[in-house]
Amino acid sequence: MEHLLKIPCTAMPFVSEADYSVTLAPMIHADRTAPFHVAIYLLQGSMEIIEDGIPYRIMPDQIFFLKSGIHHWGNRSFEIGSSWYYAHFYCDAPSSCMEELPRGIYYDERVSLKPSEKDRYFITLPKLINCEEKTQIKRNFEKMIEAHIHGNIPQASIRLWQIFLECAQNAQDDKVSNGYAEQIQNYVRQHYIDGFTSAQIQEACGLSYKYAGTLFKEVTGQTIKEYQCTLRLRKAEQLLKETNKSITEIAQLTGFSDVFYFSKIFHRKKGCPPGEYRKTYIPGI
Structure with a gap:
């Protein structure tokens, strides 16, 4: 102990x-x-x-x-x-x-x-x-x-x-900060695909959005929007590996309304376009 x-x-x-x-x-x-x-x-x-x-x-x-x-x-x-x-x-x-x-x-x-x-x-x-x-x-x-x-x-x-x-x-103070960051993380996990407003984040944690964002980055190293994007890309990776859905469908299912923007962000974060990622990690789909 x-x-x-x-x-x-x-x-x-x-x-x-x-x-x-x-x-x-x-x-x-x-x-x-x-x-x-x-x-x-x-x-x-x-x-x-x-x-x-x-x-x-x-x-x-x-x-x-x-x-x-x-x-x-x-x-x-x-x-x-x-x-x-x-x-x-x-x-x-x-x-x-x-x-x-x-x-x-x-x-x-x-x-x-x-x-x-x-x-x-x-x-x-x-x-x-x-x-x-x-x-x-x-x-x-x-x-x-x-x-x-x-x-x-x-x-x-x-x-x-x-x-x-x-x-x-x-x-x-650290315990309180971590507690607020965890509240924000939990909320984003539940709503990362549909999205959320700054007012909804404020209501979820009881802090102003500006302060909530500053505190969240201090604890996690990411902004709230960066964390949301990380969750969306993780889901996209899963769908690319486990399904034969099209890139356009996967973009929509993970909250990206624009397939070209989705492909651009995926390439920037993962080092290759979604289609190439699928061929590399799941041959035969």
């Missing part, structure tokens, strides 16, 4: 060690069950860590959290020249009556909570998160290490809490 760290909003972590490290020779992660949690921010190179049998490959500008009391180790050497920030820390586990902090309560680097609510919530840290554009996290790692080196443990712990909060918030 994936061992996620849950941090109570009432508890401040205690940083026992924080520093910078680099590999100048072949190195494999220690085989251990540590009494402390670990946060790693990889700056360059790559490393493999296996936690409770699950392998994780950590790449530059990713943060990885290891949970105390869980067996972890390495099988592969870190890439030579790999460098990273790290922190060993202790923190109380949330009580059974606590619940996860709702997304709407996050505000910048602080949590907007009434005093009467502070005992109710915890935040969940992602196991592995990308942070290449989140320079504040990197700065907080640098400030945490600087504070720890000078013996200012409270300041180091505050910086680590700020790292926690931003990672948890970003992880929740």
Whole structure:
């Protein structure tokens, strides 16, 4: 199972060690069950860590959290020249009556909570998160290490809490983004042949079409229309391989009203015209 760290909003972590490290020779992660949690921010190179049998490959500008009391180790050497920030820390586990902090309560680097609510919530840290554009996290790692080196443990712990909060918030944002993208994908799968309007996409996901399109491309790497075209061409490939229908019929059945446009798009995406594709992949039809 994936061992996620849950941090109570009432508890401040205690940083026992924080520093910078680099590999100048072949190195494999220690085989251990540590009494402390670990946060790693990889700056360059790559490393493999296996936690409770699950392998994780950590790449530059990713943060990885290891949970105390869980067996972890390495099988592969870190890439030579790999460098990273790290922190060993202790923190109380949330009580059974606590619940996860709702997304709407996050505000910048602080949590907007009434005093009467502070005992109710915890935040969940992602196991592995990308942070290449989140320079504040990197700065907080640098400030945490600087504070720890000078013996200012409270300041180091505050910086680590700020790292926690931003990672948890970003992880929740990613979940929300992926959820909206999945809603859009499901809608397009159901309507890719008949087509749809921007208003229908808005109604399906509850977002403006412009924002929905931006979010969809961030998650999938395609625009909504490109994804629709991908589905249409997949269906066309299937019909070319499995039926003897004409190119014109297949164009109509896959939502292309113009057979010449269909042939042009198919050629551009697949490297050959529909008729040639059929001869190549299904001789004899």
